Amino acid sequence: MSSLLPDLSPWRSSRDFRLLFFQGAVTFFTSFMAMIALPLQIKHLTDSPLAVGAMGAVELVPLVVFGLYGGALADAIDRRRMIMLSEAGLGVLALILLVNSLLPNPLLGPLYVVAAGVSALAGLQRPALDSMMARIVPHEQMTAAAALNALRYQIGAIAGPALAGLVVAYAGYPAAYGITLAGFVLSVILCTRLAPAPPSSDAERPSLRGIAEGARYAWSRPVLLGTYAVDLAAMFFAFPNTIFPFLADELDAVWALGLMYSAGAVGSLVLGMTSGWTSRVRRHGLFVVCGAAVWGAAIAATGWFTDIRVVLVCLAVAGAGDMLSGLGRATIWNQTIPEELRGRLAGIEVLSYSVGPQLGQVRAGTVAGWTGTRSAFWSGGLMCVAAVAALTVALPKLVTYDADTDEDALRRRAEKDQAAKETEPLPTPTS
Structure with a gap:
């Protein structure tokens, strides 16, 4: 049985992995509030399947464009800062949704603007998050880290929509957007505790x-x-x-x-x-x-x-x-x-x-x-x-x-081992 249970070695060996795990869990669960509430509010305002489906059209292009640009940006600036700023930006968008939902007559236009903005920020953030894993997790624990991250995602994918549906049904859109905003605030706080992840000294501009x-x-x-x-x-x-x-x-x-x-x-x-x-x-x-x-x-x-x-x-x-x-x-x-x-x-x-x-x-x-x-x-x-x-x-x-014979994998392992040696503290001289 112990050989089947998830391998928790990344959790034990990396403080930053634990922080990103919690940060991801918080934003994932709370984001479902907006993910469920946003299309429902569009449906409520328009009663049009076409209007709801248009969300996909406004989301796809920003995701692709900013995903490619975000990849180049993640190689050029501090990845922790990039994750933190994108989480703060998502929090601002959640605030816009909250304010709009509290209006006597909520507006439709801001819902599409926010949907496009969320897609763009997600495209910017995803490369930085993905590229952080290889830096904070030991080489031999990559599969275990991927399994733990996927496990977090699947638990959220099952429980998140159910919880979000209950909040929207019984507490309304403002409550859902308010919970989303609180989640992003907590996420930013967790991101501030991550170690800096600066680019290499010879990194080029995007x-x-x-x-x-x-x-x-x-x-x-x-x-x-x-x-x-x-x-x-x-x-x-x-x-x-x-x-x-x-x-x-x-x-x-x-x-x-x-x-x-x-x-x-x-x-x-x-x-x-x-x-x-x-x-x-x-x-x-x-x-x-x-x-x-x-x-x-x-x-x-x-x-x-x-x-x-x-x-x-x-x-x-x-x-x-x-x-x-x-x-x-x-x-x-x-x-x-x-x-x-x-x-x-x-x-x-x-x-x-x-x-x-x-x-x-x-x-x-x-x-x-x-x-x-x-x-x-x-x-x-x-x-x-x-x-x-x-x-x-x-x-x-x-x-x-x-993984034990591939040239690129061996080269990457050697690079990580060398980087770890360079960051080891020097021995204290004895008198």
Whole structure:
């Protein structure tokens, strides 16, 4: 049993990891208040599905643009300062939502402005957060750190919306936005306790040339390229969340719609709670491809079965596969990317996790309209498995990646060991 329980070594060895863990938990839970309240308030003001759906349009472009710029910025300035300022900015946006909700007649325009602003600040912050992990966690504990962060996310994804829904339903929009604001204030306080994370002495100013340099580095590394490509393929072909309501209608199980949305998080949570074994694996590329293949196969099975209980199990298995693939990606990134490029490569990651699901929902909706809802599931799942197989053949170095033999991983470990030696206190002379 002890070999299955989550590996807590990053928690014990790194004070900054503990601080970021708590900071992330606070902002994640409290942000759900605004994430639930914002679309509901737009619906309340307009009674228009199109107006609610327009949120996605105003969020995507800022996320991509500022994600790429945030990656370059994370390599050029203190990452702690970048995280702290973005949290403060998110707090200001929460204050705008609170003030607007207290007006006799709340305005619609500020809701879209805030949605775009949140997306932009999230794009700026995500590379700094992601690139901090490799600096504060020992090299051999990267998989354990990724598992703990994913576990925090999955617990929040299950409990956060439920709590947010209760607050919005019984206390109203001002209470939800007020809790969000308080969460960001606490987050800023926690960020002030983090150790500084300055850039390297020869860091360049953010520029398009710097972003292009990061892209060229990723393109020149088949292992990294494979992690991005597999994730994009999995999300594009097999991310059908937007058509869950239609599947629930076909299965005569409208009552289970909420369970369908949360089943994936439950599967990920189960894997996270039994993730101790992942810290002993060195072939993390296998995590990436096997997890993505399990995701695709489970999504395909979701479209084959008609028993809602089996469908929910399939979605839970898909969530577990997605988390396994995510653990592999995060570990490879943190073990191999040079410190001076980490922010820019994290910015490219933003493209993967934002564009892939968005395009996947378009694909799922289009195929469902042409051939039916269930065929959109099984066809997308099968295409996901086929794409992962093709990428495995095209990029064999991803599958053979070994943390103990990969040149980039060994170089990065040596750099961390050297940095640790340089920061060790000198011995006290004895008389």
